[in-house]
Amino acid sequence: MDNGQATADSAKVILEGVPRIGFGIHESPFPGSLYSYLQYTGDPMEYDLLMGFTGAAFRRFWSRDDGGNIDLSYLGDEPFHRVFEALGYAWEKVPVDRAAMIAGVRRSLAVARPAISFGILGPPEAGLVTGYAEDGAVLYGWSYFQDWPEYNQPADRYYECRDWFETMDKHGTKGLILIGEKSGARPDPRDLLVSALEWAIDLERSAVRPECPDHAAGLAAYEAWAAAMEIDADYPTDNVPERFTRIMVHGDQCTMTIERHNAAGFLRKTVHAVPGLPAEVAAHLNAAADLYDGDDMMRVLWPWSYDMGEEAQLGLADPAARRTMAAAVRTIQKREAEAVAHLEQALAAMQ
Secondary structure (H helix, E strand, C coil), X not given: CCCCCEEECCCEEEECCCCCCCCCCCCCHHHHHHHHHHHHCCCCCCHHHHHHHHCHHHCCEECCCCCCCCCHHHHCXXXXXHHHHHHCEEEEEECXXXXXXXXXXXXXXXXXXXXXXXXXXXXXXXXXXXEEEHHHCEEEEECCCCCCHHHCCCCCCCEEEECHHHHCCCCCCCCEEEEEEECCCCCCHHHHHHHHHHHHHHHHHCCCECCECCCEECCHHHHHHHHHHCXXXXXXXXXXXXXHHHHHHHHHHHHHHHCHHHHHHHHHHHHHHCCCCCHHHHHHHHHHHHHHCCCCCHHHXXXXXXXXXXXXHHHHHCHHHHHHHHHXXXXXXXXXXXXXXXXXXXXXXXX
């Protein structure tokens, strides 16, 4: 690994060897970008743990017409506060301001730290800035979306983006996250587990969240998802834009369902990371992990190829298939509710 290595001339600075990010590597952009950052800087952390500490492994939002239900930014800055506290790193948020962002990129890359960006290339999910040229007029880095045809960027090497500020997605409330120094001591593992369980339970039990009040959330979002699939008028076969919206919303829900594997991994790993954890607590956490890990319903929810093309769109328009899917969603909801009950019992035993 080229850790801390940079190529530079009077007009260009590029950090070499920052690991690639993307949906084929890790599904969730912010934890995936942070994973790459930590790998590059020589302080790796398992992806399951990043998913757990941010809360990404336990989140769920649903809205009928929102093709971005999956976006972690719906939780505001709380995931950042939590994961950087768990890791023991200082951090700062740079606003959506061109001069401030250029200054932040230059300052971070000067000490061989990629900047976590939002919307530089593609939608407002996280990516990485790994270089700049022409005093910041051109940025280089990794985006989860750079291999999409509309962005005309290579999939296997850093993107190159000119006029990035004029074209970036500014719907978010942040421009960059800069990661600073690591403190001498991380919080106590037991305290971290208690905090993570409180956050996971909050995410699961809140039917509506103040950060995103027009969306169903948590366990309640499963029923919203299932009930919506039973409305035949919402799934036309001859309206291509509406078909695409429906498959996008469905795909987001399926992705968050798949990411419950990371919740299971987080819980199992924390059982071993907390010294002296009572057997009762470990039993509840392992039981919850087993329930989160069930994936037998995914074959029902997404029986098509990977992309969201015509096969998937027309498949989702089939009323009988959707009702079978709705029943599967309710099965998953019941299973997950049992998992959350185990989390609550584990937390109660620790307190």
